[in-house]
Amino acid sequence: MTDFIEPRKSSELGINSVPFIEVAQPGAAPLLEQAKGFWVTFSSMFKKNQTVQYPDVKAPTAPRFHGRHQLNRHPDGLEKCIGCELCAWACPADAIYVEGGDNTPGNQLSPGERNGAVYQINYLRCIFCGLCVEACPTRALTMTNEYELADDKREKLIFEKEDLLAPLRQGMLAPPHPMYPGMTDTNYYNGEVTQAHPSQQEQN
Amino acid sequence: MSTAELLGKDPGWIIAVKALIVFIICVVATLMAVWTERRVLAKMQLRTGPNRVGKFGLLQSLSDGVKLALKEDIIPAAADKVVFILAPIIATSMCFMAFAVIPMTGVVNLFGHQTALQLTDLPVGVLYILAVTSIGVYGVVLAGWSSGSTYPLLGGLRSSAQVISYEIAMGLSLVAVFIYAGSMSTSAIVDSQHQNIWNAVVLFPSFVIYLISMVGETNRAPFDLAEAEGELVGGFHTEYSSLKFALFFLAEYVNIIAVSALATTLFLGGYHAPPGLGFTEQWLGGWFTFVWFITKVNLFFFIFMWLRATLPRLRYDQFMKFGWKVLIPASLVWILIVATLRVLQQQGANRVVTIAFAGGVALLLMAVSSLTDRSKKVSRAPLAQGESPEFPVPSLPHLSSISVTGGQK
Numbered sequence: 001m002t003d004f005i006e007p008r009k010s011s012e013l014g015i016n017s018v019p020f021i022e023v024a025q026p027g028a029a030p031l032l033e034q035a036k037g038f039w040v041t042f043s044s045m046f047k048k049n050q051t052v053q054y055p056d057v058k059a060p061t062a063p064r065f066h067g068r069h070q071l072n073r074h075p076d077g078l079e080k081c082i083g084c085e086l087c088a089w090a091c092p093a094d095a096i097y098v099e100g101g102d103n104t105p106g107n108q109l110s111p112g113e114r115n116g117a118v119y120q121i122n123y124l125r126c127i128f129c130g131l132c133v134e135a136c137p138t139r140a141l142t143m144t145n146e147y148e149l150a151d152d153k154r155e156k157l158i159f160e161k162e163d164l165l166a167p168l169r170q171g172m173l174a175p176p177h178p179m180y181p182g183m184t185d186t187n188y189y190n191g192e193v194t195q196a197h198p199s200q201q202e203q204n
Numbered sequence: 205m206s207t208a209e210l211l212g213k214d215p216g217w218i219i220a221v222k223a224l225i226v227f228i229i230c231v232v233a234t235l236m237a238v239w240t241e242r243r244v245l246a247k248m249q250l251r252t253g254p255n256r257v258g259k260f261g262l263l264q265s266l267s268d269g270v271k272l273a274l275k276e277d278i279i280p281a282a283a284d285k286v287v288f289i290l291a292p293i294i295a296t297s298m299c300f301m302a303f304a305v306i307p308m309t310g311v312v313n314l315f316g317h318q319t320a321l322q323l324t325d326l327p328v329g330v331l332y333i334l335a336v337t338s339i340g341v342y343g344v345v346l347a348g349w350s351s352g353s354t355y356p357l358l359g360g361l362r363s364s365a366q367v368i369s370y371e372i373a374m375g376l377s378l379v380a381v382f383i384y385a386g387s388m389s390t391s392a393i394v395d396s397q398h399q400n401i402w403n404a405v406v407l408f409p410s411f412v413i414y415l416i417s418m419v420g421e422t423n424r425a426p427f428d429l430a431e432a433e434g435e436l437v438g439g440f441h442t443e444y445s446s447l448k449f450a451l452f453f454l455a456e457y458v459n460i461i462a463v464s465a466l467a468t469t470l471f472l473g474g475y476h477a478p479p480g481l482g483f484t485e486q487w488l489g490g491w492f493t494f495v496w497f498i499t500k501v502n503l504f505f506f507i508f509m510w511l512r513a514t515l516p517r518l519r520y521d522q523f524m525k526f527g528w529k530v531l532i533p534a535s536l537v538w539i540l541i542v543a544t545l546r547v548l549q550q551q552g553a554n555r556v557v558t559i560a561f562a563g564g565v566a567l568l569l570m571a572v573s574s575l576t577d578r579s580k581k582v583s584r585a586p587l588a589q590g591e592s593p594e595f596p597v598p599s600l601p602h603l604s605s606i607s608v609t610g611g612q613k
Contacts (some may be wrong), residue, residue: 037514038510040514041510042247042248042510044248045244045247048250049250049251049252050250050251051250051252053255198402
């Protein structure tokens, strides 16, 4: 007595008994049609080629290309970042590290109470999705079109706040400096501060 | 004075110098060929190609060669060491040897010595080339076999089957040339074309068959099944690295140049200038004939590149079918016709008889081809809306189910 069951062959099961018929294949194209391909390659030799000589010539990116981040400034030079960490929380790749800090009368980095004391983006992790930019409540964080982000050390690809901050433009004053006299942080967000106060500029 | 007599008077040192020159020509031509191919292919694909190393990237292949030579040389544990090392040496040395009988210039002055740039002139020169290139196939087969790996083995087998099949067609296409030139010596064939007309014109079908089979013979696109990247990784040289791989690379390109040079010699009048430009042959003391030779070889090399840029790779069975069922029968029939015409000519037959024979053959061919064409034409009436075809098809918008009954309606 054995419980061994002889496996049945597929031919007995009849699963392969679907009759196949030969399908008429499309025949070879006429000789002239075939020769057309040769003309395509030959004529391509005299067309302008599409290669961009990259390190020498840099083609501009699309205007909304997601490149390296930038921490923006208010027109008087104060940082827009308030250290809220929303960008870090929004980041799906956990590439952003933020430590908030308090603004003190002697050390006013941004309008209002808080500033981003430490701000790091790890470009080994960043996937350039832009969710951090969407999350930012003060438009402090935006993206530039810069795409040359290769380097030879891992440490070099963790960008600090100094690497990410926007450059100082005309009328801007490097923080820390007090807020524009008579202006609140709300005025700052509404864009009512257009440049650093003349008295502060003279100090510099 | 025939070329054989002229070369027979060469002293030993001239032979050595010529051997060196031939070797240098082959190596430099390979370096330039790799660069040219990459640039021309790039042009055909709207790219630029290598343009960094040296002016216009001219030194690219040289630096690639240096890079290859300096790479780590790996011999797989499963490989048969002796054969593994021997294979690239066989492949490379044999294709260099093919160049020995190629006449590259007319009579020239080489270091104060009247000679021709041709190492030796054998009475069976073309047969010698066929023999030597066949031995070159051993390099490929042995490389595939000795690697101790599946893909190289398959690649080596494919390659040998392919080269052997296409060598038959190639050999048959050369028979017509032998019949017309009355000799198998390369220099004699060149001379006979100089006295009459290029073989490419008189023996046009042979020329076409040779062109096709030389692509098959050198394992080049669209017949590069031996190294089909998508199927066999690298084919027979998958396990090779460093200098041994470089040798195979060199062999491939020297082979291409060799078959192009043979095509030039046998069909395009060799080193002679095209009709009407005969006066140029005296320029530079006869050395200008070398320019003509190189130009013609480059013409063939351009065809190689053009084919590679244009055509996709053939399926293996289609490729074999084409070789055995089209090229070989076609060249056999063509040889029969050529031989008959030649005999008619030699026996002083009436011109009318000759023309009648040629016309009869042409009529026969047309009749056969039209009959085969008619039998091929099977027209299928377009399906009515809602009706399913007789063969299994994926469901279409107007078909609810798939018919798998296959014609049993």
